[in-house]
Amino acid sequence: MKLSVLMSVYYKENPIFFDKAFESIWFKQTVKPDQIVLVKDGFLTRELDEVINKWANILENILKIVSLPENRGLAYALSEGLHHCKYTYIARVDTDDINAPERFERQINFLNCHPDVDVVGTYLSEIDENGDIIKSDVKYPLHHEELFKFFSKRDPLAHPSVLFRKNFFIKAGSYSPDIPMGEDTLLWYQGFKNGCRFSNISYVGVFFRRTTNFYKRRANWKKSIILLKFRLCKINRDLNYGFKADIYAILYFLMSISPNWIKKIVYQYFR
Template structure:
């Protein structure tokens, strides 16, 4: 596609992030893409380590005025950080990116081209490959359904898009609202629900757009009791009822809850075979 529209990338970083992963994430969206973003919104979610600050300083020099830093005085969580960053996104297209993943070189090209051709779609994700701490592939291909109807049905089981692969029209947030911390560590699930309930249209492109970092800390984050219980209630009482899902959706919600509170070796098996 010629004459690509300008777009923003929305990221957040906090003190527990790994500097080398963060460096690779920024490199993948600025130095390795076939098309570059016009703006990177990087939210510093509280005070950072010296090594993380060094990475930011490096990319301020590389990216120049295209890298916009938003500093929060204290660590407030991903949902709040993204909601603050969203207010600074200038353009009508917004790509999400996490600070430990790697976008593949044609990710933005594929997703922008898709949105240009499909005016009814509000947000598009992609397939992904999972890697570990060392960058080794642990799962070659994770697929998601491609079309809106399939994705709405898929949401009865689990999230329809991998959040770090999402590429939005800004109008998505005008329809669905911004990120909220209504569910602790479940901001993406809430966002997808609000998208569906407000008639947003979803899609995925059949292209690996992201190397998703699945490390030991990934499983620890999913061992949060408060998140697990809140998400179970939200699915049973809100998502499944308001979107008209049947008893199978309730069974999936309970199964996901049991996996989330299980030991890490069970989580690893579940993600390897059922993701």
Template sequence: MNFSLLMSIYYKEKVKYFNRAMESIWDEQTVKPDEIVLVQDGKLTDELYYAIDEWKNKLVGILKIIPLKENLGLGDALNIGMEHCSYELIARMDTDDISLPNRFEKQLNVFKNGNIDICSSWISEFNGDENENLGYRRLPEMHEEIIKYAKIRSPINHPAVMYKKSFVLKAGGYKRMIYFEDYYLWVRMILNKSRFYNLQEVLVKMRAGQGQIERRSGLNYAKNEFILLNEFRKNGFFNSSFEYLRNIIKIPIRFLPKMVIRIIYYFIRKL
């Protein structure tokens, strides 16, 4: 089965992280992408341009560069990138994460053998050393369990996802929902009857750290989380007031000291 790999990069990315990500999705994979679509989300640094040119020379006919004049943000950049993907199956990858060598092979087998429209996996998190695991984000396996899980938190690990392009477009693609573009998309795909599956093993190592905690705390994050939850209630994803309130009561956690949030987050990942 042919598939595209879709990524977006912006000026804050580190060259060594980008190169490591590219090695993991090309040099080390048992099954390689038929094309790699890389969206340059605004102007980049000279170092990043140089690294991208090196990979473009190595992957002639494989690496497709989509330059954007201005930084639009991840959701809009991915929508534009999807327009340039040649195949129905699209794998996602962040330019600072690491895919395990059999990631694509295992996900393609899911699509070959089942009536599935979107497939992800567990992820492990690391900070400096990719071999030092900080914790896991485990997700339920089967479609019905995934829908229940989505009532509480995002049911798909975005950096490890592979999906059918037509089903993402049917749900409206990525829409502006600050911090939650992926979660918002998964729920709209659920409402549009897409079939979900999560492989019960780690296929991607995700780079975590202090910045992740910073993004998930404070007034701005809480405000946008509130907007998301109200959208879920409006579009009928929450079937009762209980489902809505169960999520609303989590919002005050965003105002706790960052050290406390870090401890909570670490405990959840270790469970």
């Protein structure tokens, strides 16, 4: 089966991290993608455009660049990018993470061996601005039933680590901007509600970059309230999670609006 990679970049991203992300999905993968779809989410800095030009010369026809005239946000950008993904398997890649060398190979092999599974994620290691590991492994449940139960508390897959069958989006629908900062939560809800099958593999497939900006991006009252309402009124009701899930949703909301030093403690010990 052939593989498309889906990425989105916007003007605030770090060009050095961006370049290293490309290196990790091309030069360092045991199975290289057959297509890389990169969505330029609005105007970019000169440094980011230079990285794109560098990789356009290296990858030639492998790289498909989709340019949006203005910044529309990750969900909109990914939804647009999906229209250009040609192949059966689609891997999500963030532009500041580093992907482990066997990530694509292991996930493709897993889906080949489990034809009932629509999306598979991996464990994470968390790294800082310098690439040093600050948390060696962030584990997730492995099997569909466990993932469904886990979703009553928080997201059951690490979004930057997932590899989809294209059929997932036929069943669940595409990314939607309706829940800002929660496009992945909304996508998992759509997947569970529409009968998609989920899995993770016990392999660290992504070195996830957790910087100071990571906490700042989650400090937004309005967006946190929207996500809380979505949890309480849609996810927990439609998926029959019950009162305990409501408590978790409220606790997550309180954490999301707390000072950065509290977020750091929570992510370090409870992620």
